[in-house]
Amino acid sequence: xxxxxxxxxxxxxxxxxxxxxxxxxxxxxxxxxxxxxxxxxxxxxxxxxxxxxxxxxxxxxxxxxxxxxxxxxxxxxxxxxxxxxxxxxxxxxxxxxxxxxxxxxxxxxxxxxxxxxxxxxxxxxxxxxxxxxxxxxxxxxxxxxxxxxxxxxxxxxxxxxxxxxxxxxxxxxxxxxxxxxxxxxxxxxxxxxxxxxxxxxxxxxxxxxxxxxxxxxxxxxxxxxxxxxxxxxxxxxxxxxxxxxxxxxxxxxxxxxxxxxxxxxxxxxxxxxxxxxxxxxxxxxxxxxxxxxxxxxxxxxxxxxxxxxxxxxxxxxxxxxxxxxxxxxxx
Numbered sequence: 001x002x003x004x005x006x007x008x009x010x011x012x013x014x015x016x017x018x019x020x021x022x023x024x025x026x027x028x029x030x031x032x033x034x035x036x037x038x039x040x041x042x043x044x045x046x047x048x049x050x051x052x053x054x055x056x057x058x059x060x061x062x063x064x065x066x067x068x069x070x071x072x073x074x075x076x077x078x079x080x081x082x083x084x085x086x087x088x089x090x091x092x093x094x095x096x097x098x099x100x101x102x103x104x105x106x107x108x109x110x111x112x113x114x115x116x117x118x119x120x121x122x123x124x125x126x127x128x129x130x131x132x133x134x135x136x137x138x139x140x141x142x143x144x145x146x147x148x149x150x151x152x153x154x155x156x157x158x159x160x161x162x163x164x165x166x167x168x169x170x171x172x173x174x175x176x177x178x179x180x181x182x183x184x185x186x187x188x189x190x191x192x193x194x195x196x197x198x199x200x201x202x203x204x205x206x207x208x209x210x211x212x213x214x215x216x217x218x219x220x221x222x223x224x225x226x227x228x229x230x231x232x233x234x235x236x237x238x239x240x241x242x243x244x245x246x247x248x249x250x251x252x253x254x255x256x257x258x259x260x261x262x263x264x265x266x267x268x269x270x271x272x273x274x275x276x277x278x279x280x281x282x283x284x285x286x287x288x289x290x291x292x293x294x295x296x297x298x299x300x301x302x303x304x305x306x307x308x309x310x311x312x313x314x315x316x317x318x319x320x321x322x323x324x325x326x327x328x329x330x331x
Contacts, residue, residue: 001101003127005045006094009038009056009064009109010084014319015259015312018303019281022331026257027110028063031273031281037257038067038109044116048123049105052076053097055090056109057083061219082223088237089229091187092198092209093221100192103130106234108185111256112266118252126188126248129157134246135197136188137239139181140254145171148258148313150183150235152247159245162235181247184254187234197244202237205230260296260312279309303329 013026020026027038042052052073054064061080068076079093091106098104105123113119126136137159139152147167151174153160162183166174174180198206208229215222239245255262264279273281280287282299289295296312298305305315322330 001103001131002050002099003048003103003105004051004053004094004098005042005049006091006104006106007038007041007052007054007056007109008087008090008106009054009060010081010090011108011110012319013110014316016257016263017315017319017322018300018305018329019298021300021329022059024063025060025110028060028067031263032112036067037112038064039071040112041107041109042067042071042073044113044119045105045107045123046071046073048120050075053094053104054078054109055081055094057081058220078219080220082221082226084231085226085229086231087234088198088202088205088232089209091194091234092206093213095191095194096209096213098191100190100195102191103127104187104189104191104194106187106189108256110258111184111186111254114253115251118250122248122250122252123188129246129248130188130190130193133193133244134189135193135239135242135244136246136248138184138186138188138250139247140184140250142171142175142180142182145175146182147171149256152181152183154179154181154247154249157246157248159247162240181249182254183235184250185256187239188248193244194238197238197242201241202230202232205232205237260298260315261309262312264296264309301329 009027011025013020016026019029028036030036056064058080064078077097079097094104129136139154145168147165150165151163212221212225215225255266257263260279267273273279277293278289279296285299287297294309296309319330
């Protein structure tokens, strides 16, 4: 029984444009003293897992290989999806690539985690639950009424219900009740347990994934077979339906750094990229702001983004518009 860190690395990072683009999504940007979130994810789990399995896409294949080489990791597999089919399929590919009894620690590649002792303690508890046949999710104690995260309603180690991203008023109500946790998107289970539950609730997804894996002869999955897979998240497909769920409450610091506002909050405590109340990240330009507050200025290549920090969730709309226009600045 091996412990395998399954690193999911297929997101677009559209809310962090122009730093994040199709050719270099947010998990590969070296913003953290020369390291990327992908590098940090590997480092967080090397001491507690026996091997790494990366599920990513064609655009970031070489970047993943480069990061693995730079951190000196040699015990890994890579599964390259032909097209994005969401997390239920991505995790199925991982589970079908290992032994049935192997324990999978499924982590996004674009989150920041601090307090390693607290993190490792939570993971160890998750491994114990997973070895007993449970599907484990990690919940984080909310620090504010965040509308960008899903929530887990809990009763001790048991999950009462999952809730989608709420309104501000509903998020505040969750916090007031005290038994709601942020859904971190980190999971732990045996490969066979996940496949059994996926077969119970979405046998069509599992069968389509099996067909893809049956014709796999390299790191790269075949496109024609992949096109038949239904795109659905692991939350919808399995976690919200299974009666085998346990939640581990994380006592470590965690953020998905999914917006510039989240980056501002993080770097405000680190002394980097924040000047007064403004976030300034410039790859090659020198930026001066005068008489402005709570703004963000981001420069990458030929692209410059300027907007209030409070509107950082709107960056995704800019990215999507540029993508529809065929603008090369998203490539």
